[in-house]
Amino acid sequence: MKLRMPDRASEALARTTLGAAPDRVDVVVVGGGSAGCVIANRLSADAGTSVLVLEAGRADLKIDPFIHMPAALPFPIGSRFYDWKYESEPEPHMNGRRIYHARGKVLGGSSSINGMIFQRGNPMDYERWAADPGMESWDFAHCLPYFKKMETCRAGADEWRGGSGPLILERGPATNPLFGAFFAAAVEAGYPLTDDVNGYRQEGFAKFDRNINRGRRWSAARAYLHPVMNRPNLHVRTLAMTTRILFEGTRAVGVEYTQLGATHTVRAGEVVLCGGAINTPQLLQLSGVGNADELKALGITPVADVKGVGEHLQDHLEVYIQYASKQPVSIAPGLKYHNRPKLAADWLFFRKGLGATNHFEGGGFVRSNDDVDYPNLMFHFLPIAIRYDGSSPIKGHGYQVHIGPMYSDARGTIKITSTNPMDKPAMRFNYLSTDQDRREWVESIRVARHILGQSAMDPFNDGEISPGPSVETDEEILDWVRKDAETALHPSCTARMGVDDMSVLDPLTMAVHGTQGLRVVDASAMPYVTNGNIYAPVIMLAEKAADLIAGNTPLPPSDAPWYNHRAGSPLHAPTKAT
Template identity: 40%
Template sequence: MPETTAASGKTPEPGSPYDHVIVGGGAAGSVLAARLSEDPGCRVLLLEAGPPDTDPRIQQPHGLFAGLLRGELDWSYDTVPQEQLGGRRVPLSAGKVLGGGGSINYQVWFRGHRLDYDGWAAGGMRGWGWDDVLPAFRRSEDHELGVSDLHGTGGPVPVTTPKDVSPLSLAFITAGVENGLALNRDFNGAELDGAGLVYSNIRDGERFSASRAYLHPAMDRPNLDVLTEAQVVRVLLEGTRATGVEYRRGGSTERVHADSVVLCAGAVRTPQLLMLSGIGPADHLSDVGMDVVHDLPGVGSGLQDHPAAVVSWPVTRGETWLDALSESNQTLYDRQRRGPLASVGQASAFLRVTPGAPAPDVSAMPMLIDLLGESVPGFSCMVTVLAPRSRGTVRLASTDPVDPPLVDPRYYEDPADLELVVGGLRRALDICGSPVMDAFIGSPSFPPATDDAALRESVRTSTVSFNHPAGTCRAGDDQDAVVDEFLRVHGIRGLRVADASVMPSLPRGNIHAPTIMIGERAAELMRTA
């Protein structure tokens, strides 16, 4: 089997090992590679299983509706049959391209609530409370609101509101206010509650993934090598020390060595790679025929996701996302980077359904498309539990790295999650039943009835994933934690994890911004620990 210390077009000094090999060029991996290579004396290799982020659909925000999701740039996972969803398998997308999910996702920029991070710190992830992570968030941002205690400017990631807002999105915000919600001008400000416009990682009408924001400006550094279409299949170990990785590229298998290995492959692939390396729950590894190198029971456990139940209506007036694909809108975008193709996520609402909840527990996000296909043109609202209690697993299907792992989120296994989403559906129906929405939509096409039993059944029928898997390599100091507060894998020297899998619990919102923050914090910690 060939050995290599040079894995890109650049030619390092012969025999000189890398200081760090980063596995996965998604949000955290792109950040980490760029930040670590700022030190000219630090040699960094980034390995990405997918291709470069050169597909023109990535650049256009609306491109995710042009085949990015479930296409060749998507790992296109499916869950195992979900008991609470009548045995349905739920599609789960993850980017297989430089930029990862950030190259194919919805592009909204939510940090979550300060209680989310204070909860991480209180649960054993010391040094990750809100006051600890806020500087990393600010460092990443180039925020259109300017510098403040909560926001930063001059960072790699543009944080902007849409320039051309759909009347349907504005009507949804107005309807939320009419139904008692506060008008929230900044979901990343002091409060999360309310209805308002969302911020996105878009600049001048173009998507800014982490690879575009962080990695591309660093590509010319002589100490950074980036190799795409290189699928890592296991971590190389000498005893309980990581010494490099093995990867497949172009029909051959290669090895590369480094002083440290950092897994940034996401909450599905990272635990799979650990288990393929013999690190994980011993009973499961033995059952699938994998030699156990280090019994670490928490690997692949604690899987969380944001499942979303859907309400839909026919659109009687106004332009939907399907209409946005017209030739005139494409021309407007090509010439000015304006119009409906220059943004996707525009509005949202964060609600407290449970009396006395310390923070919003449900979100309602409008989509200018019928996600269920009941009516064309259509309008949908995705309702999700922000802090789900249900926990699932990622497990090996076999010892073959090509076989996708078994992903079991166990959606709504905790009955409290189901009751919360039902309560959120009622609020969404109330909001979209407001008079201001009557000018744009008709009566709901789904669900057909709104009594408790019908709403629960609609949840089982309509639930989709927000594609926010997290928690499968949880950070902490208890026996089920996989990494410590410095993101070092317990019991394995020279090996870290830095992606959404280390989250002890999901933040209240989309996880792209928190994952970039994890990359920023990981770089900071690796310089000092």
């Protein structure tokens, strides 16, 4: 069988990557990541609107297995060819550790290197958004139509799930016996199963949706950008790093960018920043939009005094709780070096086997205490004991859960430290800095152990290997978290929507307060992080923002019900008859 060659969209991309870029467009999109791909697709659908996408990373060529093979995800993370390789400042409540943060350095952004787990978050997340002044149009009823618009859920479309969108989702098979035992153990521990964590009821355990299409990663670039690359009014430039927003007064009129050592400028009617929760506040600050006093201290002339830029940083922290397995049922043997040629061949020629899945095929959401209104813990189950870097604490078989609180009230910052765009900003997340955060961390470990200690796991349970039985008291648990926890890679909220003095964006237009012609569409716009992986909420936000920017009539709100245990909602979705 012949190796598949790049499709026409990839060839078009290769032709345009280093070609002459237009020097004037209607819209310049800074960042070809998850949100940028959506914005480029939707705005360029109007043939009369010229759009230029500037991506600082490289092209996501279709023949690159480290991007497109789902099981290859450990390879791009940590590689300078795919990953910007950020680190936090020494975290004061994490023993001074610098926490590593992977960010995609390639078209598609982090959607080209992430774990491909698709979680919308809970409907109550968006009710929380909408409770803030000026945010009323961001409640779940108004967001659900955009969640449906963006997706093709192969498990079936209904009033909660879409069936004709560009983002294709496959549900994890979760056929390994360890998944069955884990789901049974959750029920034994008193937690429910649910039909679909992205449907009527998130709370509970189920098979997970993944952005995988027939054994290939289905990134935002593959879903939104490549199918429209031949539009004459759409231009994409990779290896093009935006270094400054150009202003006339307080109006953004274009950007400056570098490509292969040369500096270029492009004029634009609208500048849309889609660089993510780290790069967007960095570029705003470099360009004079931020806390005026801090900018002046660096020698930057303020354009707009927007004090919320780089504030309110939120993220999810997680740990792995790992067990040895009595039975040889984990996927560990298939991932060993001597079996990797077969894994690669099965994927390359047939799109099947261990290479065709991200292995995060199931998990769940639960409440750790009675004070929370909706799930504050997320579980990812994995039928192997392994870290993202490929290291394992055992030579034999094992399994693990990834666990962490979803609603920490810790807040951090992203601040530039110089006027050099190549200098990475200072990031401080302040993990474990609050009483609530520390309490829920202890609860999360105890809930995970309670589930994994149920009799349903007995045929496999050969003992906890991490953190191990020596970690038991509250303080021992927190000490272990300080030493072992990693980011779940969900930075967000650093240019949040709102109308108060510390907000950055107008919720009705995505425009940056105090400026004209400048908008932000990415995870930085979120007012609060959602309870799950943030890729799906970012795509939804971008779909809705595209309508706001284009002046389209927003999709009408949905009347689909959703589960709320405080309100006494039925456990199962009500039928039309009720």
